[in-house]
Amino acid sequence: EDQVTQSPEALRLQEGESxxxxxxxxxxxLRGLFWYRQDPGKGPEFLFTLYSAGEEKEKERLKATLTKxxxxxxxxxxxxxxxxxxxxxxxxxxxxxxxxTILTVHP
Amino acid sequence: xxxxxxxxxxxxTQMGNDKSIKCxxxxxxxxxxxxxxxxxxxLKIMFSYNNxxxxxxxxxxxxxxxxxxxxxxxxxxxxxxxxxxxxxYFCASSTPLDNSGANVLTFGAGSxxxxx
Numbered sequence: 001e002d003q004v005t006q007s008p009e010a011l012r013l014q015e016g017e018s019x020x021x022x023x024x025x026x027x028x029x030l031r032g033l034f035w036y037r038q039d040p041g042k043g044p045e046f047l048f049t050l051y052s053a054g055e056e057k058e059k060e061r062l063k064a065t066l067t068k069x070x071x072x073x074x075x076x077x078x079x080x081x082x083x084x085x086x087x088x089x090x091x092x093x094x095x096x097x098x099x100x101t102i103l104t105v106h107p
Numbered sequence: 108x109x110x111x112x113x114x115x116x117x118x119x120t121q122m123g124n125d126k127s128i129k130c131x132x133x134x135x136x137x138x139x140x141x142x143x144x145x146x147x148x149x150l151k152i153m154f155s156y157n158n159x160x161x162x163x164x165x166x167x168x169x170x171x172x173x174x175x176x177x178x179x180x181x182x183x184x185x186x187x188x189x190x191x192x193x194x195x196y197f198c199a200s201s202t203p204l205d206n207s208g209a210n211v212l213t214f215g216a217g218s219x220x221x222x223x
Contacts, residue, residue, distance in 0.1 A: 034211075042217070045214070046213070085148065097150040099149050
């Protein structure tokens with residue numbers, strides 16, 4: 001069964017304290033790796049798609065990278081407004097989501 | 108100018124009742140989905156329609172029946188509601204699924220269903 005596993009489940013950072021979220025996935029048949037952001041009471045919002053190992057994409061303080069076995073979402077100098085649940089998803093013909101990492105950034 | 112809109116946002120009902128959730132998208136997408144997010148935040152696909160045709164039907168009880176009157180609308184009807192149906196249901200839409208399956212989904216805000 002296709003699997004996407006995220007770690008940690010929750011991450012608490014001080015404002016400005018950089019860190020990374022991890023997403024490991026079933027390698028066979030992966031056609032794309034997605035990152036979404038979900039705010040409380042809202043639907044997930046698309047951030048990045050990565051297709052091949054070595055690929056990197058950036059948006060403001062976020063950078064997503066992909067290796068052959070996992071993806072990382074790096075957050076540089078986070079701000080309180082970056083607090084959200086970050087979801088990773090692999091597509092094997094349909095999207096399989098991980099359970100998410102709840103990020104809290106304290107001022 | 109909401110892209111994907113769902114109604115109602117909140118739904119509280121008794122076990123055994125029948126309820127519906129409606130979804131509309133104004134993005135011009137051909138493909139629409141229903142996802143279920145449980146209390147542990149896992150998002151799982153339930154159904155997908157492409158231009159009114161069912162293309163993905165996961166292992167979902169027969170009590171759940173999607174209906175797509177046109178490609179901009181996908182409704183979800185649930186019969187004989189059970190306690191375990193309590194969850195947040197998300198509608199989403201995307202450009203047509205191609206062989207890569209790598210289509211960006213635009214989600215609605217969700218409909219929180221509570222079954223008492």
